[in-house]
Amino acid sequence: MSVAYDPNNIFAKILRGEIPCEKLYEDEDTLAFMDVMPQAEGHLLVIPKLGARNILDVPPEVLSSLILRVQKLARAAKAGMGAEGVTIIQFNEPAAGQTVYHIHFHVIPRWEGIALRPHSGKMADSATLKAHADKIRAALAADA
Numbered sequence: 001m002s003v004a005y006d007p008n009n010i011f012a013k014i015l016r017g018e019i020p021c022e023k024l025y026e027d028e029d030t031l032a033f034m035d036v037m038p039q040a041e042g043h044l045l046v047i048p049k050l051g052a053r054n055i056l057d058v059p060p061e062v063l064s065s066l067i068l069r070v071q072k073l074a075r076a077a078k079a080g081m082g083a084e085g086v087t088i089i090q091f092n093e094p095a096a097g098q099t100v101y102h103i104h105f106h107v108i109p110r111w112e113g114i115a116l117r118p119h120s121g122k123m124a125d126s127a128t129l130k131a132h133a134d135k136i137r138a139a140l141a142a143d144a
Contacts (some may be wrong), residue, residue, distance in 0.1 A: 003101075005051045012102035015049055022129045024136055029062070030069040034129045035106065039116040042109040042132045045139075046070045051112045054092040063103075070105045072140070080139030081132065083109030087116070097134035 004013075010027065013019045015034065021033035024044055035043040048066050052058035058066075074086045089106040091098035 003053065005053045005057070006101055007051055009102045010100055011045075011047050011104060012051060015047070022126070022133045023075060024133055025069070025140060027069070029065050032069065032073050032107075034133050036123045036129065037119055037121060038108075038124050038129075038132075039106075039119055040108050040110060040114070042077050042083065042136060044073060044077060044136065045104050046073050046107060047102060047104045053101045054098060054103045055090060056092055058103050058117045066103070066105070070107060072143075073136075074107050075086075076136050076139040076143060077107050077109045079111040079143070081134035084112050085110040 010019060014021045015031060021031075021036075023031065023033050025032040025046075029049055030046065031049060032044055032046045035045050046066065046069055048058065049063050050059070050062050052062065055063065070088060074088060077083065078086045087106070087108040089108065089111050090104070110116075
């Protein structure tokens with residue numbers, strides 16, 4: 001059974017400008033912004049502007065474009081945050097841990113010996129998110 005895309009999910013609201021975000025990157029097809037409940041310093045999200053529930057229903061051409069942006073943002077996050085690695089996570093449906101039903105990729109900078117924080121629902125302060133975003137935006141600009 002296929003579940004319809006809900007145009008009132010939080011990411012759709014961010015795309016429409018109804019909810020603010022700390023934007024990192026935007027083009028005609030994609031938006032990247034800081035995760036407000038980061039599991040590590042520099043945790044960001046990459047989403048398509050097209051409304052699709054997850055990888056199971058996103059059109060292949062949108063997914064192709066999206067994954068190229070994920071790679072670009074992963075490189076910038078690793079460089080900008082001075083990370084040793086980067087974790088890319090993408091969930092599909094509740095049984096797999098998906099909680100926001102707009103396809104998105106988590107890009108999480110990683111350091112040896114530092115575990116991910118739980119996704120607790122505790123929001124980071126905006127100054128910290130902006131500081132991390134500034135580092136990632138600088139890395140994006142240097143790579144342009």
